Amino acid sequence: MKTFVVLSCLVALAWCAPAPADSGVRELPALRHEEVHDEFGQYALRYITAENTVVSERGRLVPSSNGGYVLEIEGRYQFVGDDGKMYVTAYKGGPGGFHVDGQHLPQPVPVPPVAL
Template sequence: MKFFVIFSCMVAVALCAPTSSVRELPAVRHEEVHDEYGQYALRYITAENTVVSERGRLVPSKDGGYVLEIDGQYQFVGDDGHVYVTKYKGDADGFHVDGAHLPQQVPMPTV
């Protein structure tokens, strides 16, 4: 449930981004694998060398069930020519983001 709420918020923020700054070059390489349990791995690279990779896997939860844990990263070349790398993870402890370019590392509270 936490994953769904956090993921929904991330999608909402992405959809609210101004379209004038969105780069619309297609993926030149795209790999994606899914299994029957909902676990997945994906990776794609755009024409401007943005690289995104993500993995979702089922892990046992404290209540005896399973929860989908995600981890991934994306990197891109900024307008200033620097490469920016952001790593993220969503698990039973909440959603965590790490990147040297981020101004402040504040943990998100768990729901």
């Protein structure tokens, strides 16, 4: 469980890190942004950018093996690559680990040694 929490934090940190000025990363504001939270930490979010990148994610509490609850995340994002193709990635993280799927990803998706 600790590995999952650490991995989730690292992914969030990488997403939030500012991109270098010469990286070629485009920064466009969200055209549509929806976000809902409850008092238990559960949430749902969705946003769409001007380039038609769509991100959606939800976190919900599920029973854990020790009788408590753990936050399970599930989401997907899609974008049009520089080659004009649509790329869709779905992911899920919870008590069973972190799983990612996308037709553009190698199968099975390799797990970095730091996550093991």
